[in-house]
Amino acid sequence: MVEKLVNYLIEDLGKHNNYSEIQIEQMKYVTKVITYEMIKFILILLIFFFLGLFKECFLISIFMIATKPFTGGYHEDSQIRCFMATLIIILFIILLSKNTNLDITSSIILNLISIFCIYNEIPIINEKMPLTRKDLIKKNRVIGITNTLIFIIISIVMFNVKWLSQTIVWTCVVQVMLLFNKYKR
Secondary structure, eight states: OHHHHHHHHHHHHHHHTTOOHHHHHHHHHHHHHHHHHHHHHHHHHHHHHHTTOHHHHHHHHHHHHHHHHHHOOOOOSSHHHHHHHHHHHHHHHHHHHHHOOOOHHHHHHHHHHHHHHHHHHOOOOOTTSOOOOHHHHHHHHHHHHHHHHHHHHHHHHTTTSHHHHHHHHHHHHHHHHHHTOOOOO
């Protein structure tokens, strides 16, 4: 239903503005992705709001939005599976951050290992949306590393705000783990 609505609106917009078929297809794709991601984001925030875990979920989501498109990694085949996987991953990160008590040394070590892995592995190219242009690969790499470093620095500077620091550290660790999802069926 969402896809039909998006396709209808973009087709109409494209015809009225004399867009080429390629432009219309690109617009459909981008609009569909943004629409599905917004729906997923809002639903996940609502679920964790009702569980009393909104701030943690929001922070994890912002971290993922700022880094995952540039680092690549784990992807699901359908929107439902993506939604469920994201829900479970966020829940596990929250459980880790609430049930562990990292000291500053442990936080720094985990952050250093995470940034080392990110530096050496990204961007992970998705077969379904392959990046082939070297300039885009380099750009994504720089953005992914920079955005991750910003969160890592925040986690260290804000170490005394335990929920924030621990949530960032564990989000980064889990995101790194998901970079190594190279199993082929």
